[in-house]
Amino acid sequence: MTITLAFAAAALFSIGTYLILQRKLSRIIIGLALLSHGANVLLMTSGRDGIAPLIDSGDITDFSDPLPQAMALTTIVITFGVTALLLALAYRSWLLTHDDEVEDDVTDRAVGRGGWTDKEVDDELTAEATALPDESGTGEAAT
Amino acid sequence: MNQLIPLPIVLPLLGAALSALTGRWKWVQRALSLSILTITSAISVALLIEVDRHGPLVMNAGDWEAPIGITLVVDRLSAIMLCVGSLMLLTVLIYAIGQPGAERHHVGFQSVYMILAAGVAGAFLTGDLFNMFVSFEMMLTASYVLLTLGGRREQIRSGMTYVVISLLASTLFITALALLYSSTGTVNMADLSNKIGELPLGLRQAFAVLLVVVFGVKAGLFPLFSWLPDSYPTAPGPVTAVFAGLLTKVGVYALIRSQTLLFPDGGRPTGLLLTAAALTMVIGILGAIAQDDVKRILSFNIVSHIGYMVMGLALFSVAGLAAAIFYAVHHIVAMTTLFLVGGLIEHVGGSSRMTQLGNMVKSAPVVAVLFLVPALSLSGIPPLSGFVPKFALVEAGFAGRQYVVVAVSLLVSLLTLFSVMKIWIGVFWNPAIDPPSGPVHTVGRLGGPPLMVGATAILFVLGLAVAIAAGPLYGLCERAATDLLSPDGYIRAVLGTMVGSGGS
Numbered sequence: 214m215t216i217t218l219a220f221a222a223a224a225l226f227s228i229g230t231y232l233i234l235q236r237k238l239s240r241i242i243i244g245l246a247l248l249s250h251g252a253n254v255l256l257m258t259s260g261r262d263g264i265a266p267l268i269d270s271g272d273i274t275d276f277s278d279p280l281p282q283a284m285a286l287t288t289i290v291i292t293f294g295v296t297a298l299l300l301a302l303a304y305r306s307w308l309l310t311h312d313d314e315v316e317d318d319v320t321d322r323a324v325g326r327g328g329w330t331d332k333e334v335d336d337e338l339t340a341e342a343t344a345l346p347d348e349s350g351t352g353e354a355a356t
Numbered sequence: 357m358n359q360l361i362p363l364p365i366v367l368p369l370l371g372a373a374l375s376a377l378t379g380r381w382k383w384v385q386r387a388l389s390l391s392i393l394t395i396t397s398a399i400s401v402a403l404l405i406e407v408d409r410h411g412p413l414v415m416n417a418g419d420w421e422a423p424i425g426i427t428l429v430v431d432r433l434s435a436i437m438l439c440v441g442s443l444m445l446l447t448v449l450i451y452a453i454g455q456p457g458a459e460r461h462h463v464g465f466q467s468v469y470m471i472l473a474a475g476v477a478g479a480f481l482t483g484d485l486f487n488m489f490v491s492f493e494m495m496l497t498a499s500y501v502l503l504t505l506g507g508r509r510e511q512i513r514s515g516m517t518y519v520v521i522s523l524l525a526s527t528l529f530i531t532a533l534a535l536l537y538s539s540t541g542t543v544n545m546a547d548l549s550n551k552i553g554e555l556p557l558g559l560r561q562a563f564a565v566l567l568v569v570v571f572g573v574k575a576g577l578f579p580l581f582s583w584l585p586d587s588y589p590t591a592p593g594p595v596t597a598v599f600a601g602l603l604t605k606v607g608v609y610a611l612i613r614s615q616t617l618l619f620p621d622g623g624r625p626t627g628l629l630l631t632a633a634a635l636t637m638v639i640g641i642l643g644a645i646a647q648d649d650v651k652r653i654l655s656f657n658i659v660s661h662i663g664y665m666v667m668g669l670a671l672f673s674v675a676g677l678a679a680a681i682f683y684a685v686h687h688i689v690a691m692t693t694l695f696l697v698g699g700l701i702e703h704v705g706g707s708s709r710m711t712q713l714g715n716m717v718k719s720a721p722v723v724a725v726l727f728l729v730p731a732l733s734l735s736g737i738p739p740l741s742g743f744v745p746k747f748a749l750v751e752a753g754f755a756g757r758q759y760v761v762v763a764v765s766l767l768v769s770l771l772t773l774f775s776v777m778k779i780w781i782g783v784f785w786n787p788a789i790d791p792p793s794g795p796v797h798t799v800g801r802l803g804g805p806p807l808m809v810g811a812t813a814i815l816f817v818l819g820l821a822v823a824i825a826a827g828p829l830y831g832l833c834e835r836a837a838t839d840l841l842s843p844d845g846y847i848r849a850v851l852g853t854m855v856g857s858g859g860s
Contacts, residue, residue, distance in 0.1 A: 233524070238516065245523050252530040259538035281537060284486055288530055291493045292523075298500055299519055305504075306512045315516065 218258045225251030237313045238303045242296065249292040256285045357406050361415040361428045364396045364438060364477035365491075372470035379463040386453055389466045393449055393473065397442040404435040408832060412839075412849040414483070422850045423547040427483035431846055432836035433681060434480045437609050440685050441480065441602055443818065444692050445473045447811045448598045451696055454807020455703070458505050458592035465505065472498035472598070479606045483850055484544040485536070488610060489529050492574065496522050499603060502595045503587060511590045518587035525573035532566045546850035549617050549843060560623030567614045568625060568632075575607030577666060578636040581659045585643060588658075589651035589708070593699025596651065600658050601692035605684050608665045612680065615669060616840040629670035634761045637663030637768040644775040650708045650783060651698050653775055654691070657734065660768060661687050667765060668749055671756045677837035679748035682830055686733070686741045686822055693730040693815040697723060700804045700812060701783060710779065714788030720803030724784045726812050730819055731780065735773035741822040744830060 225247050232244025260278030264271055307313060371392040378384040407413055407430050417426040430438070449469065452459040459465045475495025482488050500522075504515040537543055539559065540551045552560060573580045584604070588596050615624060640660025647653045665687070668680025698708060704720045705713040717724045733740035736747075746769060753762035802809045822829065839845060 233520070241520055245520065245527070248524070248527045249530070252527045252534065255531055256534040256537075259534040281534070284533070284537075284543075287486075287490060291490070291497075291526075295493070295497060295500070295519070295523060298497070299516075299523075302500075302504060302512055302516055302519065305507050306516060309507075309509045309512060315513070 215258050215262070218254055222251045222254040222258070225254060236315050238306060238315060239313055241315070242299050242303060245299070246292070246296055249288065253285045253288055253292075256281050256288065357403075358413055358415045360399050360403060361413060361430055361481060362417070363399050364442065365428075365474050365481065367392050367396055368470040368474040368477065372467045372474070375466040375470060376464070379467075382460075385466040389449055389470060390446070390453075392470065393442065393446040396473070396477065397439075397446050400435065400438040400442045403430050404432075404439045407432055407435045408835065412846050414849050422483075422852065423542055423544045426487060427544060427546075427850055428481045429483035429546075429846065429850055430481060431849075432832065432839055433609070433612065436681060436685065436832065436836060437605070438477060438480045440688050441476050441605075442473075444601045444688060444815075445469075445476070445598065447814050447818075448594050448601075448692065448696070450814075451597070451699070451808050451811035452592075452594035454805045454811065455592075455594060455699065456805070458595065462505055464501070468498045468501045471495075472502065476602055476606060480609060483546065485533055485548070485614075486543045489526065489533065492529070492606070492610075493526060495603065495606065496526070499599060503591045503599075505592055505595065508590075514587040514590045518583050521573065521583040525570055528566070528573075529570045532563065532570055535566075536563060544850070545613070545617050546843075546847040549620060549847055550851075552618055553621075557623060560619060561625065564615065564619050564623050564625050565628065567618070568611065568629065571607050571610040571614065572632070573607070574604070575611055575666070576604050576636075576659045576662050578632045578639055578663070581636065581640070581662075584659055585647075585652055585655040588655045589649060593702060594696070597692045597695035597699065600654070600695045601688045604658055604662055605665075605688055608662060608669075608680075608684055611666065612669050612677070612840065616672075616677070617843050617846065620843060624672060626670055626672060629666055630758060630761050633663045633667035633670055634764045635663075636660065636666065637764055641768050641771040641775060645771065645778070648710050650701055650710060650713075650779055651695070653779055654694050654698055657694075657772065657775060658691055660772065661691075661734070663768070664746070664749060664765060667761055668745075668752065670761075671752050671758065672841070673752055673756055674834060674837045674841055675748060675752035675755060677840055678830065678834040679745045679752050681833040681836055682748065683745035685829070685833075686745055686819075689815060689819045689822055690730045690734045690742060693812060693819055694727070694734065696808075696812040696815060697727045697730070700726070700808060703804050703808070705783070705788075710782035711790045712788055713783045714786050714791075715784075717784040722801070722809060723803040726809070726816055727784070728780065729816065731776035732773075733819055733823070735776055736769045737773075739823060741819055741826065744823070744826045748830065 229244045229248030229251055232240045232247065235241060260281035263275045263277035266276035266279045371388050375385040375388050378388070403413070412429055412431040415428045416422060417428070472495055475491050475498060478491030478494060479488055482491055500515065500519050503518060504511045533543060536548065539555055540548055542548055542551060569580070576584045588599055591599065637660050640656050640663060644653045644656035644660060647656060665680045665683050668676045668683060700723045701713065701716065702708045704716060704723060707713060729740065733742040736742040749765060750762050753765070
């Protein structure tokens, strides 16, 4: 039983990891859901197996460990909520851009290219050139 | 006294529910949130005083004994963090109420903010790892909503990255929990501390590294920080301030707590932590220098300074840990102040890009003062609050013979000064290179609405108070660090007589 679950967890983790590395939001969300399923399956294997742990239904030593199940339930609820939020975000993103892709960070790109630096230097030079003849104060401040 | 412990979690949750019901009346919501956060601040101060006098306090929910039930524990470290955290949440809320923006236009703001407060308090107070996960999720879910409040395009873009990376870290946390539970049979931290000693050294090391990765994502440690500077600047001003001050520090708290309590001897990834700390400092500050936007420079500064706290932790000495805790307190206050000032700058200048801002020392002199002092404090200029923990860190580093990381930390201090002076020159001294075309707020003498400036001024004074009370505060941090390095008191408080029964 445990070995089956271990393989199931491994499969869920690997597929989830693959999907998360895609650029389409819908795939990323499905990937995250699969990953958290994998984690839950792993959580289930961490306790002892046995019969349902209901009081007065049998010998305590035959019971399965209820704690990992309780923890798995909690994580399922949390993941459910967050996945719903993610889907809402993805829908909003689709409404705004009509595209399912994750966008690049514009500012990051600009800083990476050094675009703003060139602009600043150019502007400073022009500001200096125009400011120096009439207003020496601003010219000094700009350098 | 024990009955007070769950209140910082329960009261904000109650407040969240009530303020969702009273959404129609803004003033009821505001009065509710303000009074609840005032009460939790008072409670956390009371807890801090009590814990400092009489040692850790424990509350078992439903009277279930420790390893089985849900345990809430307050020791000196959690009380310090809770205290500073509640005060920040309160002042930032005052600021948010004064700001025309997020809080006024969204009915749910107060509710979500309260849930964030509950999550932060939960993370500081919990005594078991699974509840730490639940508190993290509470805090993070609230932060997802706050971050994307308004639903603008760049918010959705960066919010998406933030949510996905946080979820990934949470999944990894669950995986770590599952593995820990299957090898020890408990998730209670005090119980784990006893039982983890029975595991082979390799396994303990693997767990330590796994937890460093999990909490490193939340804290913004070197290879795992890339989500932070992208997502934080897009949120509404007060939200960014609270995130900057608190969320990463919750990660740092979890790192300190897990590394000291769960891996008391052997298995600590000291080399890894030191390397990560040094790289976090350097890469973070280089990122800050490259940026052009006030909020982004400050965001990269958060990353850089997380490195100092992790350095203190990695030294695993009383002096190092005390410095790390003091650094966290100073950093929470200074960073929150700076981000609130960032909000004021945006309010006055209509932008947070430095090319569009300028000459603010004339147009908003109060804002200039409010910026300059915390900025100098952040870079560790002597009389201010940043100097004490940096000095303590350097001293602890020399005592631990970690000369390289000490040299890096000193160099990064200098670069921090450079990065904040870049803001100072770009925003306050030089004229604007490319003034914004849109309409600019007309500001009075204060440089913003009185509540916004007032809230920032409260934090400004608090920052000065940290510097003035540095002696007693450092003493407190030192006692907290001593507790952390000999966790017997903590374990005995949680497990009662069971101490040592399962340990080696």
